[in-house]
């Protein structure tokens with residue numbers, strides 16, 4: 001390779017520079033305009049977003065036929081976004097959505113991507129979260145929990161993981177969606193949780209993040225899924241949390257938003273997947289401190305032992321992981337179940353104002369809807385996950401989910417404030433509480 005070839009940029013470098021230049025142009029423009037114009041630029045276009053979302057729930061054009069096996073997802077992305085904005089849909093749309101999802105429910109349990117299709121864990125998660133978000137007895141009672149439990153058991157694999165559907169892939173998404181619905185519907189038991197922790201642990205990579213499957217690359221989407229699932233089953237202390245934090249926080253770059261994996265482009269949806277993982281880690285203070293102090297003690301002991309008998313520090317590190325699972329599991333077993341009440345938040349571990357800036361200035365379309373990055377088109381998926389990330393940012397300093405954030409925590413006018421979410425399930429907190437009352441309190 002001659003010198004010229006070695007100096008020419010790679011395709012990924014060019015893509016990165018293009019995105020940086022588009023983002024910085026927006027920030028430069030923002031910096032040069034008067035404060036009242038800045039305030040307008042930072043305003044969340046609530047009415048336009050509601051308009052874009054409600055239209056999508058009533059009618060979608062022929063281009064959407066590619067999402068025919070994802071119809072409960074469209075319901076979730078849209079209805080959750082509307083709930084985050086503090087609004088709800090009218091009675092007729094509410095009724096029609098419950099009826100539609102009921103037609104997606106398989107007689108043998110689980111929800112399919114559309115009526116007559118095969119049940120799938122991802123669309124089951126989307127349907128359950130939608131019905132919880134809609135709320136009300138009719139919506140909540142429409143979920144056949146006994147049959148759903150049977151579906152989850154059929155998807156369970158001997159290695160601890162779950163399959164997405166019959167003969168489908170086994171991955172960390174499947175673990176999260178199965179555990180999340182079982183947990184929120186109060187049907188989680190030992191048969192479902194058995195060895196899930198081993199499977200997820202086998203997906204934590206040398207970088208510190210979590211991959212979709214053992215041996216793959218760490219990715220924000222799977223990292224959120226793996227971490228949330230580990231919290232829900234009370235085994236989060238088994239992950240190497242200091243490395244996970246380091247990997248996750250360094251995914252926020254100079255564009256102010258998050259990337260999904262090392263050396264890839266910023267994308268608004270990772271405001272939730274990565275921002276959500278960091279928000280969860282922020283609340284695991286005591287587990288992380290315990291891991292760190294145990295690591296220090298162990299490495300002191302390891303050094304001493306190595307000087308005595310030449311045992312390698314790798315072996316000591318392995319023992320540290322083994323020891324952790326025994327010594328901590330009793331203390332932290334309940335952390336998943338009590339998570340929302342234990343809201344012992346520290347200051348955010350990510351730059352919350354910078355992320356809000358990316359979401360409002362780069363991901364928001366002034367005509368409604370949010371997107372991946374400047375130059376891309378709005379869509380319902382990115383609208384949902386950009387708004388979910390924005391909500392996390394706004395409450396990231398709050399010591400308790402019920403205390404409204406201080407104005408300085410909310411970038412732009414205070415009217416930008418969204419509803420708080422439960423960070424493990426990504427449903428609006430108030431709707432989660434109603435579901436808890438229905439599935440746990442009442443039964």
Ligand SMILES: CC(C)=CCC/C(C)=C/CC/C(C)=C/COP(=O)(O)OP(=O)(O)O
Nearest residue numbers: 122173177219221222225260261264265267
């Ligand atoms: C609950 C549930 C079903 C969660 C799904 C989580 C999730 C978003 C997983 C990401 C999947 C993935 C490998 C995307 C990479 O896409 P890419 O290569 O186009 O994007 P990138 O360049 O940003 O990595």
Ligand SMILES: [Zn+2]
Nearest residue numbers: 267268269372
């Ligand atoms: Zn995206």
